[in-house]
Amino acid sequence: MGAPDEISIRKQAIEWLKIRSDDGATPINREEILDFHYGGEPFRLQPTQTGIWKPRGFESALSIVTVYRGPGQKRPYEDAIGNDNLIRYAWRGDDPDHHDNRALRNAMNNQVPVIWFIGVGMGPATFQPICPVYLIAEEPELQRFVIAPVDDEAFLPRDPSKGTEIQETVRRYLMRETRIRLHQPVFRSTVLRAYETRCAVCNLGHRVLLDAAHIVPDADELGIASVVNGMSLCKIHHAAYDSWILGISPDHRIYIRADLLEEIDGPMLQHGLKELHGSKLMKLPTARTERPRADLLEIAYNKFLTAEPA
Structure with missing residues (x-):
C-alpha cells in the first residue's frame, strides 16, 4: 500500500466528525469515533494511550487529545492560557525531538488542520471534537505549542520571524474564535452530560431546548469553563436566570422575583415560573x-436579590 493521502483523509475525517457531532453540538464517545472509515476500511482518528496521534505513513499529527478529569483532578498534561489568551498544548515529555513532538x-x-x-x-x-484547529506557533522554552481553532481560509500569522507575537486585530479575532469554536461547545457538552441532558429547574429532557448556563459570567476568562460554574437550563429558565427573574440559592432552591409573583399573565408564568x-x-x-x-451560586443569588425590575 502506498503512502496515505494525508490531506484527503484530514478533510474527510473533519467533515465526518462535524456530521457525527451535529456540527459540534453533541459530544461522541470513543466507540463512535472508531466508526470512521476511509476508502472502505476502518481508520483510527485518535490514540489509545497517548495524547498525540500520527497514523502510520503520516508526516504530521492528525489529532490531539485532552483527557477528561473531574473538577479538582489534575490532567497528565495541563493545557494553559498564554498572555495572548490563546490555548497552549504541552509537548509530550521534555525531549523536543520526541516523535510526537516532531509530529x-x-x-x-x-500548516495542516x-x-x-x-x-x-x-x-x-x-469527547467534544473541535476541528479544525491549527498549531500557529511553538514556545520551546515552555515546551508547548500555541493552538487556534480557525477556518482553513482564516488569516494566520505564519511569519516565523514574528515568533509568538500576533497583530492586535488577528489576536482579537483568534480570541473570539477560541471562545466560539472551542470553549462554548466544550462547556455545553460537559454541563449537559453532567445533568444527563435535563434542565436543572424543570427536568425538561430535549437537548435542542437546553443551554449550558453560566452561574457567574466568564467574560473575562478564556480558560475552558468548569462544570461547577454551570447549570443545564432550558431556554425559558436560562433567560429567566440571566435576567434576574429567577434566582437559585446556594442550597439549590428556586426563587422568583417578587413582582412576578403578584403578576397575572397566563399558564407559562403560572406553571413555568411562579x-x-x-x-x-x-x-x-x-x-x-x-x-x-455554593460560593458561585451565592454571588449570582445576591445579584438576583438586589436586581431592579426591568
Whole structure:
C-alpha cells in the first residue's frame, strides 16, 4: 500500500466528525469515533494511550487529545492560557525531538488542520471534537505549542520571524474564535452530560431546548469553563436566570422575583415560573464534584436579590 493521502483523509475525517457531532453540538464517545472509515476500511482518528496521534505513513499529527478529569483532578498534561489568551498544548515529555513532538511541529510547519478531542466525560469516555484547529506557533522554552481553532481560509500569522507575537486585530479575532469554536461547545457538552441532558429547574429532557448556563459570567476568562460554574437550563429558565427573574440559592432552591409573583399573565408564568418558587432544583449532577459551587451560586443569588425590575 502506498503512502496515505494525508490531506484527503484530514478533510474527510473533519467533515465526518462535524456530521457525527451535529456540527459540534453533541459530544461522541470513543466507540463512535472508531466508526470512521476511509476508502472502505476502518481508520483510527485518535490514540489509545497517548495524547498525540500520527497514523502510520503520516508526516504530521492528525489529532490531539485532552483527557477528561473531574473538577479538582489534575490532567497528565495541563493545557494553559498564554498572555495572548490563546490555548497552549504541552509537548509530550521534555525531549523536543520526541516523535510526537516532531509530529506536532510538522503539523505547524506544514500548516495542516488538526483534530482536537477534548474529554467531557467518562463511562464511556466521551469527547467534544473541535476541528479544525491549527498549531500557529511553538514556545520551546515552555515546551508547548500555541493552538487556534480557525477556518482553513482564516488569516494566520505564519511569519516565523514574528515568533509568538500576533497583530492586535488577528489576536482579537483568534480570541473570539477560541471562545466560539472551542470553549462554548466544550462547556455545553460537559454541563449537559453532567445533568444527563435535563434542565436543572424543570427536568425538561430535549437537548435542542437546553443551554449550558453560566452561574457567574466568564467574560473575562478564556480558560475552558468548569462544570461547577454551570447549570443545564432550558431556554425559558436560562433567560429567566440571566435576567434576574429567577434566582437559585446556594442550597439549590428556586426563587422568583417578587413582582412576578403578584403578576397575572397566563399558564407559562403560572406553571413555568411562579409555581416553582421555593422548590428545590429537579436535577443535579450525580457526581457531587460536578455540582454547582455554593460560593458561585451565592454571588449570582445576591445579584438576583438586589436586581431592579426591568
